[in-house]
Amino acid sequence: MAREILVVGGGPSGLVAATEAALAGAEVTLVEEDKEVGSPDHCAGLVSSEGLQKILGGYEGVLLSRIKRVRVFSPKGNAYNINTSDEKAVVIDREKFDRELMKRAEAAGVEISTGTLYKPSMGFKVLINAEGTKSRVARYIGMEVPRSIPAAQMDLEVKNFEDDVVEIYTGGWAPGFFAWTVPRKDHLRVGLATSMGLPKEFLSRFVEKNENFASKCVIKVLRELYGKVVIGGPLKSTVKGNVVAVGDAGGFAKPTTGGGVVLGCLTAKLAGIAAAGAIKGATLLEFERKWKAHYGKDFERMRLAARIFRNIKDEELERAMDEAHRFGLLERLTVYDMDLQGGVIARVARSRLARYAVLPLLRSLFEG
Ligand SMILES: Cc1cc2nc3c(=O)[nH]c(=O)nc-3n(C[C@H](O)[C@H](O)[C@H](O)COP(=O)(O)OP(=O)(O)OC[C@H]3O[C@@H](n4cnc5c(N)ncnc54)[C@H](O)[C@@H]3O)c2cc1C
Known part of the structure; x- marks a missing residue:
């Protein structure tokens, strides 16, 4: 017998879409290929407090750290x-x-x-489709696959640990993207993504050679994690x-950072409601109309x-x-929305900084 709604993937987006569809009255089955939901975890877990509030209400049982400062390193290493x-921003335990x-x-x-792995014979x-970046279902049904780049992370025990600071390292350490460190209660999760070589090799080089990072004094590598970051919108x-x-299967991660937990869940809510509506005869395209109306402009600007x-x-x-530092723009970034970054991008585009942006944009348009 055909189920009303079949959700493939028990990550946050699939679970939220399934919940919304069931709350709207549909009969919903979710299949997850891993033995346990939440494991293995491949995410740094950095999300906005506001987004977490929208998804889980006031529930805080998943919190690992509260972030008080973001330290951004320029390509030359200026902080x-x-x-x-x-x-x-807060760091969450993705498994929980x-x-x-x-x-x-x-x-x-x-x-x-x-x-339970999705099989085409399932009615x-x-x-x-909430399969993340695996893209098997998308290929099977002939849908576009989201644009992603590979990432590598390590959990490190370090001597100089700051439990409320996230760091971003720009420049050649992770060409075309950036490297990050995220505090997780008692250890650091350090990672990077790049499409210009093997992220694992870039990460080892970063950990061994970056002088700013070296001040943390690594004691032990606890584990290594790999995944793909969705960047195409x-x-x-x-x-x-x-x-x-x-x-992630729909490309609903921020093109600027690859962070997809909050926007993935918020847009999945709309999809769940639209799917339940489609069972009652409405069009599923209502989902596209709604996410574009709520989030379309921000995704375009982030892209x-x-x-x-x-x-x-x-x-x-x-x-x-x-x-940006001299004009106090970096410091003012905190007043903007961490998830819907269209506002801050428009602000930067109107500022003197835009002249540094125009040249690369023209170059990228002409060079493809
Ligand atoms: C290195 C790295 C760091 C990240 N850090 C952050 C961060 O700090 N903050 C943030 O917001 N985002 C981060 N992200 C992105 C975030 O992890 C994703 O956006 C988020 O997990 C997407 O959720 P999802 O439910 O769409 O997919 P997923 O969480 O990937 O879940 C998909 C699920 O589908 C299952 N599945 C796949 N195929 C099938 C099948 N055929 N049958 C049955 N089950 C199937 C998988 O096993 C999986 O459980 C990071 C990603 C990476 C790779």
């Missing part, structure tokens, strides 16, 4: 500190976060089957027939800003960061 005294979402999905009536009236078509793509960042030369970035 710029951005204080976020209002704790705009995903399991909490699973509990809520089950309470809403979703039937969850772990250790459904509507399919919600939402697919051209996130709905095809009776299939809707959500989360453009990311394209400029990926094409900017180190010396242009160095000058732009120096200038």
Whole structure:
């Protein structure tokens, strides 16, 4: 018998979409190929406090750290500190976060089957594709695959540990992207993504050779993690027939950072509601209309800003960061939304900094 709604993937986006569809009255089954929801975890876990509040309400059982400062290193290694005294960002334990979402999905009536790989023979009236970056379902049904680049992370025990600081390292350490360190209660998760070589090799080089990072004094490598970061923005078509793509599978991660937990879940809510509506005869395209109306402009601006960042030369970035610091722009970044970055991007585009952006943009347009 065909299920009303079949959700493929028990990550946050699939779980949220499934919950919303079930709460709207649909009969929902979710299949997850791993034995347990939330594991293995491949995420740094940095999210906005506001986004976390929207997804889990006031529930704080998933918190690892509260971030008070972001330290950004220029390509030459100059440090710029951005204080976020209002704790705009937090680090979450993804395993606990995903399991909490699973509990809520089950309470809403979703039937969850772990250790179950999606098979084309599974029947459904509507399919919600929440497979992340694996892209097997997308290929099977002939949907576009999200643009992603490979990433590597290490959990490190360090001597000089700051439990409320996130660091970003720009320049050649992770060509075309950046490296990060995120505090996780008692250890650091350090990682980077790049499409210009093996991230594992770039990460080893970063940990061994970066002079600013060296001040942390690594004691031990606890584990290594690998994954893919989605950077291309939402697919051209996130709905095809009776299939809707959500989360990373739909490209709903921030093109600037690859962070996809908050926007993935918020857009997946819209998909769940639209899927339940489609069972009652409405069009599934309602999902596309809604996410574009709520988030379309921000995704477009983030995509453009990311394209400029990926094409900017180190010396242009160095000058732009120096200038942003001199005019106090870096420090003011904290007043902006961490998830919907369209506002801050528009602000930068109107500032003197834009001249550093125009050159790389033109270059990227002409060089393809
Ligand atoms: C290195 C790295 C660091 C990151 N750091 C951050 C961060 O700090 N903050 C942030 O917001 N985002 C971060 N992200 C992105 C974030 O992890 C993703 O955006 C988020 O996990 C997407 O959720 P999802 O539910 O769409 O997909 P996923 O979390 O990937 O879940 C997809 C699920 O589908 C299952 N699945 C796949 N195929 C099938 C199948 N055929 N049948 C059954 N099950 C299947 C998988 O096993 C998986 O459990 C990071 C990503 C990486 C790679």
